Amino acid sequence: MSEDKNPFDHAQIDxxxxxxxxxxxxxxxxxxxxxxxxxxxxKVGATDGNLSTHLRxxxxxxxxxxxxxxxxxxxxxxxxxxxxxxxxxxTWIDRMQGLMRAAE
Numbered sequence: 001m002s003e004d005k006n007p008f009d010h011a012q013i014d015x016x017x018x019x020x021x022x023x024x025x026x027x028x029x030x031x032x033x034x035x036x037x038x039x040x041x042x043k044v045g046a047t048d049g050n051l052s053t054h055l056r057x058x059x060x061x062x063x064x065x066x067x068x069x070x071x072x073x074x075x076x077x078x079x080x081x082x083x084x085x086x087x088x089x090x091t092w093i094d095r096m097q098g099l100m101r102a103a104e
Contacts, residue, residue, distance in 0.1 A: 010099065012095055013092065013095050013096070014088055014091065014092050014095075016057060016058065016061045016063065016088075017063070017088060017089065017092045018092070019054070019057075021044055021046055021050065021051075021054045022054050022057065022058055024043070024044040024045075025040065025044055025051075025054060025055065025058060025064070025079075026058070026063065026081070026085065026088075026089050026092075027089075028040060028043050028044060029064065029079065029080070029081035029085070030081060030086065030089050033079075033080050033081040034067070034078040034079055034080045035078070035079050036076060036077070036078060036079075037051070037066075037076070037077035037078070037079060040079055055079060058085070061084075061085075061088070062082060062084045062085070063081070063082060063084060063085030063088055063089075064079055064080060064081055064082060064085055065079075065080050065082055066078070066079050066080075067079075067080065
């Protein structure tokens, strides 16, 4: 982590990731990518609409991408963590660890 003059500066925390549901999405995708939409929905405890809204925000930031396809005759959406998303996730973790270290 870079040494900040103010270790309690929370202004550099990525608000796109820091939202509670988006945080769960990013955490899960950092370990399982791609994830099937229904699987992701169950893991983060979201509704279809709520998950779609938050995925759109993450997608607009370039952190995730969605791929729609058919498996048999059923539609399936797979959600991938992008390289930009992985970097943003690691930066978020780094900043949170810096805040925790400063509070010790």
